[in-house]
Amino acid sequence: MPGAGAAPPILDFSAFYSGDAAAKQKLVEDVRNCCLHNGFFQITGHAVPLELQQRIMGWNKKFFDLPLEQKMKINKDTSNTWNRGYELFKSQMLEEGTLPELKEGFYIGDEIPKTHPYFINKKLNSGPNMWPSLEHMPDVEDFKATALDYYHRVVDLAKDILKVLALTLDLEENWFHAFTEDAVATMRLLHYPSQPADSPAKLTRGIGAHTDFGTITLLLQDKVAGLQVYDNATKEWLDVRPTPGAFVVNLGNLMMRWSNDKYISNVHRVINVSGQERYSIPVFFSGNPDFVVECLPNCRKEGEEAKYGRITVEQAVLGGYADSYGRAEKFKKDAAEKAKQAGGVPAAKEVAVA
Numbered sequence: 001m002p003g004a005g006a007a008p009p010i011l012d013f014s015a016f017y018s019g020d021a022a023a024k025q026k027l028v029e030d031v032r033n034c035c036l037h038n039g040f041f042q043i044t045g046h047a048v049p050l051e052l053q054q055r056i057m058g059w060n061k062k063f064f065d066l067p068l069e070q071k072m073k074i075n076k077d078t079s080n081t082w083n084r085g086y087e088l089f090k091s092q093m094l095e096e097g098t099l100p101e102l103k104e105g106f107y108i109g110d111e112i113p114k115t116h117p118y119f120i121n122k123k124l125n126s127g128p129n130m131w132p133s134l135e136h137m138p139d140v141e142d143f144k145a146t147a148l149d150y151y152h153r154v155v156d157l158a159k160d161i162l163k164v165l166a167l168t169l170d171l172e173e174n175w176f177h178a179f180t181e182d183a184v185a186t187m188r189l190l191h192y193p194s195q196p197a198d199s200p201a202k203l204t205r206g207i208g209a210h211t212d213f214g215t216i217t218l219l220l221q222d223k224v225a226g227l228q229v230y231d232n233a234t235k236e237w238l239d240v241r242p243t244p245g246a247f248v249v250n251l252g253n254l255m256m257r258w259s260n261d262k263y264i265s266n267v268h269r270v271i272n273v274s275g276q277e278r279y280s281i282p283v284f285f286s287g288n289p290d291f292v293v294e295c296l297p298n299c300r301k302e303g304e305e306a307k308y309g310r311i312t313v314e315q316a317v318l319g320g321y322a323d324s325y326g327r328a329e330k331f332k333k334d335a336a337e338k339a340k341q342a343g344g345v346p347a348a349k350e351v352a353v354a
């Protein structure tokens with residue numbers, strides 16, 4: 001059971017599929033305790049094949065091995081407005097006071113054609129993916145097929161996890177059904193270069209301390225450690241150990257708000273001082289963008305007011321993005337301004353690029 005100073009437990013999710021009522025009940029209780037404690041757990045025994053996880057991890061590395069100018073051709077900031085494609089090193093800064101983050105990313109989502117109502121109505125992160133060209137990646141069709149297969153299976157798993165979450169709140173298993181229909185989710189391939197050992201003190205981060213903006217996140221890590229969860233009780237950072245085949249599951253801000261802060265969207269970060277390159281793949285499950293979220297049943301006492309008003313999924317997620325990217329942009333502008341005042345060239349190349 002999670003307690004002060006305990007790393008997120010590894011739960012066997014096969015109990016959900018097994019038909020063994022006692023095992024399923026135990027899973028529900030374990031998940032509930034994690035949600036109340038720090039909103040993090042790992043799961044094994046799910047239906048996403050290990051072999052598929054390994055193939056998408058292989059593509060993760062292959063993608064980032066492309067030369068920078070090829071990745072920049074599908075830069076998410078310049079090639080589209082629906083949040084797909086390549087994200088340059090140091091684009092994000094989630095933790096106030098730290099330096100822009102030492103990670104690069106590649107955003108993928110469901111393949112939404114330009115004729116789809118979500119694209120036409122500019123719904124949250126909805127549109128065609130941005131793939132490398134055939135010229136730069138001759139087997140890009142395999143990359144696409146693997147990424148989309150992986151995406152859909154993880155989204156299905158997210159829906160099963162939401163069934164368990166409904167049970168943790170004593171709701172009917174399909175309570176989240178309307179919310180999960182036509183849901184938006186975003187997956188990002190991430191690459192963290194190895195950082196110097198003094199990174200924690202020097203305030204350089206792979207990804208700064210943050211909470212996720214969506215409903216739930218399902219993260220695949222490779223073998224290289226670096227992810228840490230903040231333990232509110234002991235005020236220490238706990239390592240989330242890479243576990244073969246496991247997904248790290250954590251609740252995002254939308255779920256915390258929806259549950260009236262009963263369930264926790266917890267602070268986490270990555271600092272990669274392993275001496276090796278690190279790769280990971282989070283899938284952020286947002287939900288149906290038009291779904292209106294307001295305090296879940298069984299999350300407040302009789303007569304108690306809900307802490308938050310109604311909000312659509314789309315509004316809630318977009319609010320979180322604006323904060324984190326705005327911070328990185330401001331930092332870069334300030335750095336460029338400082339360099340100009342000092343009469344020098346901007347210190348870092350990315351100041352000009354971003």
Ligand SMILES: O=C(O)CCC(=O)C(=O)O
Nearest residue numbers: 190207212227270280282
């Ligand atoms: O790469 C990881 O292990 C964590 C990534 C993460 O927290 C995020 O992308 O929000």
Ligand SMILES: [Fe+2]
Nearest residue numbers: 210211212268
């Ligand atoms: Fe995160």
